[in-house]
Amino acid sequence: MNKIKQKIYLNLPWYCKNCLVTVYNLRFFKTHSKKYKNLIEEYKNKFYEQNIDTIYKNQNKRFLHFIQYVKENNPYYSLILNDIKSIDDIKYIPTLSKIEFANMSTSSSDETKIVGYTGGSTGVSTKYFLFENDYIERQANLDFFRGMYGYVFRDKIAWFSGKEIIGLKDVSKNKFWVKDYINNITYFSTFHLIEEYILLMIEELNNSNIEYIAGFPSAIYDIAYIWKKKKIRKKLKLKAIFPTSEPLEKYKKDFLEEFFNCPVPDQYASSEGAPFIYECPYKSLHYDMNSGIFEIENDKLLVTSFTTRCMPLIRFDIGDQIEFEKHDKLCSCGSKMPLIKKIIGRTTDYIYSPERGKITVSNISNVVKYLTGVRKLQLIQNDTDYSIHVKYISIENLEKELNYELRYRLGDSIEIFYEKVEEIEASKNGKFKMIIHE
Numbered sequence: 001m002n003k004i005k006q007k008i009y010l011n012l013p014w015y016c017k018n019c020l021v022t023v024y025n026l027r028f029f030k031t032h033s034k035k036y037k038n039l040i041e042e043y044k045n046k047f048y049e050q051n052i053d054t055i056y057k058n059q060n061k062r063f064l065h066f067i068q069y070v071k072e073n074n075p076y077y078s079l080i081l082n083d084i085k086s087i088d089d090i091k092y093i094p095t096l097s098k099i100e101f102a103n104m105s106t107s108s109s110d111e112t113k114i115v116g117y118t119g120g121s122t123g124v125s126t127k128y129f130l131f132e133n134d135y136i137e138r139q140a141n142l143d144f145f146r147g148m149y150g151y152v153f154r155d156k157i158a159w160f161s162g163k164e165i166i167g168l169k170d171v172s173k174n175k176f177w178v179k180d181y182i183n184n185i186t187y188f189s190t191f192h193l194i195e196e197y198i199l200l201m202i203e204e205l206n207n208s209n210i211e212y213i214a215g216f217p218s219a220i221y222d223i224a225y226i227w228k229k230k231k232i233r234k235k236l237k238l239k240a241i242f243p244t245s246e247p248l249e250k251y252k253k254d255f256l257e258e259f260f261n262c263p264v265p266d267q268y269a270s271s272e273g274a275p276f277i278y279e280c281p282y283k284s285l286h287y288d289m290n291s292g293i294f295e296i297e298n299d300k301l302l303v304t305s306f307t308t309r310c311m312p313l314i315r316f317d318i319g320d321q322i323e324f325e326k327h328d329k330l331c332s333c334g335s336k337m338p339l340i341k342k343i344i345g346r347t348t349d350y351i352y353s354p355e356r357g358k359i360t361v362s363n364i365s366n367v368v369k370y371l372t373g374v375r376k377l378q379l380i381q382n383d384t385d386y387s388i389h390v391k392y393i394s395i396e397n398l399e400k401e402l403n404y405e406l407r408y409r410l411g412d413s414i415e416i417f418y419e420k421v422e423e424i425e426a427s428k429n430g431k432f433k434m435i436i437h438e
Contacts (some may be wrong), residue, residue: 031139159213388406
């Protein structure tokens with residue numbers, strides 16, 4: 001929505017918002033058509049293909065078909081993609097930076113385009129386009145993964161994402177969610193996660209017979225934490241929680257799985273169209289070769305995605321990192337797709353210590369793992385003198401314990417200031433960032 005439409009929407013009565021969201025989502029009838037259902041079945045067959053040679057042949061075939069299309073239709077790549085005869089030749093294609101991607105022309109085609117925006121860890125918005133057919137395939141791929149845990153489109157699901165869905169009038173009436181009545185989706189606000197409002201969200205979740213939850217793991221974790229702290233009865237029986245958009249720290253995954261008694265499978269993709277990695281019910285992370293190609297070159301993760309014909313991602317430096325398992329390791333689920341040992345996350349999320357160098361967000365997040373009394377932690381670093389302002393939410397004063405854990409990771413020379421707070425604001429897109437550089 002543009003700003004004018006958004007302003008009008010936010011000032012509508014709450015029941016009108018529900019009707020408008022339901023009408024807006026009628027678009028799902030097109031994107032979740034017979035083609036979508038056939039693609040889910042196709043992905044299922046390819047994911048459980050038992051002949052590893054067939055898996056590689058299918059990937060190579062999709063790659064060549066994708067490259068041929070891009071060469072013929074995309075102005076940026078028309079003179080670059082020469083003499084590409086197999087996946088082995090991908091190394092001869094130049095890497096693609098985020099700036100180059102942002103300035104790329106779309107492929108020439110009469111196909112319907114879908115527009116999107118991505119900000120990532122930098123908060124800088126990049127406009128991108130996907131062809132509708134590619135978008136439908138990505139939705140089918142994602143729902144094939146969710147289907148491993150029983151999910152079928154139109155099952156009752158709660159979404160916690162960065163959308164501005166409620167206004168001040170709704171807050172005054174204690175409404176922190178809107179509903180799509182046809183598709184059984186309840187969208188919850190992630191901009192209103194103080195305890196008072198969370199208790200109302202818990203009540204709504206309990207009374208809505210929700211079967212699945214999806215969205216920012218930080219928001220879902222906050223709600224579960226308050227739920228447990230207040231010892232509120234759980235009426236809902238979740239079948240699975242699907243984290244999106246943020247890294248899934250192990251302590252959050254473990255807490256959510258134990259509290260809700262359901263799986264919290266990890267998955268990886270990106271809004272601009274990266275290939276898929278997802279966790280099967282046997283807790284293995286699988287790289288879906290049918291969706292694209294992952295390369296690691298000079299410690300950089302390069303992605304090539306077959307569903308990005310409009311603005312092609314070919315050897316795109318996405319800024320994340322993954323670690324592959326050994327080639328001979330297999331999963332008990334029966335899939336022969338390669339296994340990923342770890343999704344490391346954004347390389348830009350780190351604290352710099354003159355004494356220790358770069359300390360990644362994965363290491364900082366372990367502070368919360370070991371200090372269970374800390375519900376949320378945020379480190380704001382001044383890039384002039386490297387000093388760090390630590391905000392934390394906790395029932396008790398844990399400055400001494402925090403200092404011990406952070407000094408263990410950052411050293412003794414760096415200056416650290418602590419502030420116990422009641423809440424920590426999300427960034428403008430609704431996502432929580434553990435590390436911020438000023």
